Amino acid sequence: MTWTWFHRLASPPHVYALAARLTPWFAWPAALCIAAGLWGGLVLAPPDYQQGDGFRILYVHAPSAWMSLMVYMTMAIAAAIGLIWRMKVAHAVAASCAPIGASFTFAALVTGALWGEPMWGTYWEWDPRLTSELVLLFLYLGYMGLRAGIEDPQRADRASAVLAIVGVVNVPIIHYSVTWWNSLHQAPSVMRLAKPAMPFAMVAPLLLMLLGFTLLFVALLLTRLRSEVLARERSASWIREVVSA
Amino acid sequence: MRAFFDMGGYAAFVWPAYAVTFAVIGLNIVSARRALARAREEARRRLQMQGETR
Numbered sequence: 001m002t003w004t005w006f007h008r009l010a011s012p013p014h015v016y017a018l019a020a021r022l023t024p025w026f027a028w029p030a031a032l033c034i035a036a037g038l039w040g041g042l043v044l045a046p047p048d049y050q051q052g053d054g055f056r057i058l059y060v061h062a063p064s065a066w067m068s069l070m071v072y073m074t075m076a077i078a079a080a081i082g083l084i085w086r087m088k089v090a091h092a093v094a095a096s097c098a099p100i101g102a103s104f105t106f107a108a109l110v111t112g113a114l115w116g117e118p119m120w121g122t123y124w125e126w127d128p129r130l131t132s133e134l135v136l137l138f139l140y141l142g143y144m145g146l147r148a149g150i151e152d153p154q155r156a157d158r159a160s161a162v163l164a165i166v167g168v169v170n171v172p173i174i175h176y177s178v179t180w181w182n183s184l185h186q187a188p189s190v191m192r193l194a195k196p197a198m199p200f201a202m203v204a205p206l207l208l209m210l211l212g213f214t215l216l217f218v219a220l221l222l223t224r225l226r227s228e229v230l231a232r233e234r235s236a237s238w239i240r241e242v243v244s245a
Numbered sequence: 246m247r248a249f250f251d252m253g254g255y256a257a258f259v260w261p262a263y264a265v266t267f268a269v270i271g272l273n274i275v276s277a278r279r280a281l282a283r284a285r286e287e288a289r290r291r292l293q294m295q296g297e298t299r
Contacts, residue, residue: 123272
């Protein structure tokens with residue numbers, strides 16, 4: 001097996017050009033999926049038999065929550081690759097993930113609160129799922145603060161990578177909190193091994209939104225990655241071609 | 246149409262949830278593009294300074 005692809009992925013000019021070329025291929029499908037998911041979720045899906053139209057918060061809450069965890073895992077894996085193989089580009093990926101993940105964790109918490117008030121009678125409860133998701137937000141913010149606080153980029157990469165990897169402990173806690181503890185939060189109804197516990201007209205818009213948000217994440221990541229790669233390269237000649245174009 | 250905006254009485258919760266989520270999406274797009282423009286500008290300035298000292 002050849003490792004050329006791996007070496008090419010470690011090469012900043014190659015990554016920069018590839019990221020620029022790939023971005024629209026993720027951004028436009030993301031817009032399409034989210035638009036279709038919105039139409040399906042707000043208009044076509046029938047009201048829930050218990051929660052009425054209130055359940056429609058699901059279509060923005062679940063994708064935001066999915067993003068909060070998926071982006072964290074991407075960040076931690078990239079950070080680990082950066083630490084192990086001393087790969088600058090991997091650290092740049094990890095650094096690009098943090099603001100995206102933090103913002104969607106915030107969206108998951110706010111949309112969850114707006115769902116909790118009419119259904120549970122409270123915006124917030126120190127419940128295992130809610131608390132561990134709040135811890136996730138603090139992990140992202142801590143990661144970003146740590147990066148911002150260390151001037152030397154290589155030391156910032158290494159120190160923040162350790163924090164990202166240690167924080168992975170929180171991910172299974174969030175995911176399984178609803179089954180391990182007696183939580184206010186409902187158990188998963190789509191992301192489970194058995195058949196989804198919802199009719200097709202309700203599930204399809206959710207799947208579209210999940211796909212759309214994931215594609216959007218890739219497009220955002222590729223854009224942020226380009227700025228991180230540029231910032232890490234001090235005097236390489238390829239930058240001259242890129243910025244003068 | 247009125248019924249759609251009323252969201253079965255849940256309008257005060259459904260619409261803010263959608264507004265917050267799409268604000269987050271919009272801000273993400275704007276800030277990612279701004280960060281790239283800023284990084285390009287900084288790289289250009291660095292190159293210019295190197296050219297002057299050389």
